[in-house]
Amino acid sequence: MSAIVDLTLVELIDKIKKKDVSSKETTNAYIERCKKSKKLNSFITEDFDHALKKANAFDNNPNFEKKLPGIPIAVKDLFCTKDLRTTAGSKILNNFVPTYESTVTNNLWENGAILLGKLNCDEFAMGSSNETSFFGNVQSPIGENIVPGGSSGGSASALAAKLTPATIGTDTGGSIRQPASFTGTVGLKPTYGSCSRYGIVAFASSLDQAGPMTKDVKDCALMFEVMSSYDKKDSTSVDFERDNYLNKLKDSIKGKKIGIPKEYRVDGMSKEIDELWQKGIKIIKEAGADVIDISLPNTMYALPAYYIVAPAEASSNLARYDGVKYGFRSKGENLIDMYEKTRSEGFGDEVKRRILIGTYVLSSGYYDAYYLKAQKVRKLIKNDFDQAYKNVDAILTPSTPSSAFKIGEKTDDPVSMYLNDIFTVPINLAGLPAISIPAGIDAKGYPLGLQIIGKAFDEQNILNIAYTMEKHINFKNEIKSWWI
């Protein structure tokens, strides 16, 4: 029998249901490994004692009808968890303990899962390498001093290092898919409105979406099924019939039409990425799908539009962190002085940079030229996808323009950091679902991902395509536990 931590989530649930292992054994196995893996810095807050109590309680009175029976899960520290510190990776929320639970995490616990701890992330989910976290950068298990990606870097690191059987992240411009791609794991950004935003620390409200990060596609289908729900507490939550995604998962894509957008062949794209993409196309064809060349003509405007819309919303969303009601407060001579000191000391550089950009693009005299124009671009990008979906069922692209890079390599050059999101942001702007699956390795041996983009609320379809491709690719995440 393979070790508990080597099992996929679905395999683990099977073992628990068969009583081959208990929740306590499982939880202990993960805690043991977490304790040996501090060097990765994946966790901001551990909740091990509490997790063990919960595991014991489960074992004493097990309910195997639950979808995640007694499964310990660590989550990104952007989800508010009742009575457990929630920091969003920021000093300004360093001491913040919510009295409430986010809807998405609540769905996990309602389905039998147990909170293992809170995972590191870029400060307020702003970053692509987990280097902006107040709690320090995160090591990727794929190699020492390599970034796990971001902003859900702690989630990707913990998952790939087998510190949690599955996890959840949030994706505003690629924050689930890029770290998944960097660590050889599966990450799904659901359709906007599919997972409730209630209780998730907001970055950019019109783009933020929670989603699963898992070892394989089956786990992903199950986690998504548990996370997604209609929620009246989120006005942008959409009331549609959620499927039984795992049960309906099938490895057949015969007759499906898959679009290949020419605009994603960007200047200076590495040969490795291009080869990976070709490999994906070949697999799809072999599986019986039709490959169709398509055009998404406004793709080149997506990144600049994103870096206007997201900071604009962020500048307003982060105004509430003012030292008045909760979180960090610095002493000041008067109200304005207190605000300035609190926010100067409480926020890191990247967050400040985005607040400045966002404030600027919303200012009178600049609003039309930036914010309004970006909104128009957003509409054009959405139209591009609508047009494309008249002819295809899904779209295949690389997840990222490169594999993982070294810690510190891009911190001095925000623009090159932002370019990491070039293949992922158009999907957030259009509100569509997309999944990243591991598809190969580069010359350095680092994982590379392919992204499958679907129609709105067509998660089942992209999960099926991902599942089919996964079987053909047969990717093995060769992680040597170098940090232990």
Add this chain to the structure above:
Amino acid sequence: MTKNKSEYLIKRNKNEYEVVIGLEVHAQVLSESKLFSDSPTKFGAEPNTQVSLVDAAFPGMLPVINEFCIKQAVKTGIGLNAKINKRSIFDRKNYFYADLPQGYQISQYKNPIVGEGSVILDLPSGEKVVGIERLHLEQDAGKSIHDIDPQNTLVDLNRSGVALMEIVSKPDLRSLDEVNAYVKKLRSIMRYLGTCDGNMQEGSLRADVNVSVRKKGDKKLGTRCEIKNVNSIKFMQMAIEYEANRQVDLIEDGGSVDQETRLFDTKKNQTRSMRSKEDAHDYRYFPDPDLLPLEFDDQFISNLKKEIPELPDVKKKRFIEKFNLSPYEANILVSDIETSKYFEEVIKNSDVKISTNWITGELFALLNEKNLEITQSPISSKNLSKLINLIKDGTISGKIAKSVFEIMADGDKDPQKIIDEKGLKQESDPKELEKLIDRVIKDNEGKVKEYKSGKDKLFGFFVGQAMKVSGGKANPQLVNEILKKKLK
């Protein structure tokens, strides 16, 4: 706009200045819960006891529109004869303040829920139509309290998130009387609709006042100043008077008015500069991404139209046409919905003319004296109706009725019982009255002589004597008739 009838001009040297006024009235929506949360809105609760996680802007908390508040705003729009916008957008108005937990106020900027409308003012000189520019919904902020703790400012978030309607008038008002009439009319309409209680002491109705002046006859509007957050009609009038004179003085001294936001100091009776146009906040308005555009259909509006009661203008017209009231009387009776209800209850079984006189006369005087609302009237509409019927059928005279009314005011007694107990029934028996009058004539032989020799004025004296002898109970009409006969 109709032509101005109630002129208010400021004279300096040889110049006459017209004052142009526009109001932005902030009316608290009458609702059990807040605009985007389910916290209660009760006035006067202990500080910070009506605050949800949403109102206090905790991380990850999201606003959810309270549909009842939307209905209230639409109803108000209907009451203002305004265009209802089936699609409107909530925007964020960004600024930092300690009592603004989100760091922004959710308001409506470019796409308000209600567009242009109008309000009819009933002025002594006649009617005047005042244009409404728009009505939009927004959240109230909390309250900063500076005078409890010497070191710190305390914040009460009970009001944070309470729904307000901002009703913006066109710059159509020209005098203090018109401001008074406008605010009262708005208040009246909203109270009829049940969309705002209009209670100014509790801050349910406040206004930002825009004032500018221009030489009489000028077409172009002068530069305006905005006086923020004035919370009574009296203060509005005082602030306008001060501000208009200040602006005239500036112009007369060869200067010009700067566009700015000003505050009214109620103690000094002065306005003072708060911030200039250059220092104006850049609120960085943008659509709130947490809320979808607010959309409803014609059915939604027509359903609400069915709930709209008869409003003061229509009621006034009906009172004039159906009950033959003067416009003045009708105005008084319809200005407050409760008064109109009281009136209609009384006249259900009583004479309209007498009822009108008694309600606008004795009853209003009584309420005024005791500082009561009509809903707190010590005399019920039922008993007032009885009293009026007793006058009408001659059981008591108007004079006796006044004393009965006074007794009724002390505990809402049935007037018939009062009359029976005190023996106040009017004497209308001609035989009894003749006896009484014979006595008066006999006792005043000298005066009778004088009268008969042509001193006609003495007739009133005999009436008075007869009334006095009867203890006020004699039917004055019959006394008149009998006296005339006897003194021939």
